Amino acid sequence: MRLLAIETASRLGGLAVFASGEGLIAETRLNALATHSETLMAEVHHVLTLAGLRARELDVIAVSSGPGAFTGLRVGLGPAKGFSFAPGARSFPFQLWRPMP
Template identity: 50%
Template sequence: MKVLALDTATRAASLALLDGPSVLGEARPEPGSTHSRTVLLEVERLLSAAGLRVPDLDLIAVGLGPGSFTGLRIGLAAAKGLAWGARKPLIGVPTLETLARGMPPEDRPLCTVIDARKGQFYAARYAPDKRGGWLPQDDAAAWDPRTLAPQIDTETVFIGPGLQTWANELAARLGPRFVRGPLEADFPKAAHAARAALERLARGEADGDPARVLPLYIRPPDLREPDPRPVAGA
């Protein structure tokens, strides 16, 4: 089953093309260059390198955030345009879950973090399962170090792009309960979102209707943020 996945919720956007569990290609645009034209050009390059076209896809997956409001709108617009245009199913995957799926197995809890600006970060907590994966322990929410600290009662591994901003303050607040995860796990990889979407489809947890795929904002969008450019060909 051929899957195209994209996640534009953070400055480090990620795209991936899979055939079942196998990765056919990946792309990561320059940080901060995520806009509609860049995303669609990277999609075209990935498909062309694999000798495929959009109609050859079986499924499209997209990151739901939370993260940059503009980035989310651009990613959703591109993914929905491709899905509707080629009549392909679309499944959304929360970006904090995609981060967790990129973390190697651990025997300690995990917390994934994305900067939310305005003195907060988005976070979700996970517990290790017996199969080497991660089980969600709560819904994603907006926190600051002071409000999160009472929720962390044991050594917890932290990963995510939000640590570029929050690692020092979290470490100071949590002490030995803060364990810095590997830097290579700090950015969401679309290949993990693709596999999550395949699992959801196999379990019947999503019907693939693009109209049902909505961004996970958590906080109301900042109305001062400029609207994205229209997606050409969407």
């Protein structure tokens, strides 16, 4: 399973790619000086290149659902929803500050 995690709810956003049996294989932080809407898709391409993957090879897209700024949430949720239309892919939200068990 290959997972792309998208975090745009906070000012310091980021992206990460995980693979079953390998764990974290690539990550990047979003530039806090630019808006996430300006940089997100280029950074998605960058992190997938670092991971040696194409978008169609993703199985899961995890996207932060808050808490955070409404616009930042939409910036992440839109591409996640789009990627989930690929055959075999699915997306799901995660809460950024939810305590771990």
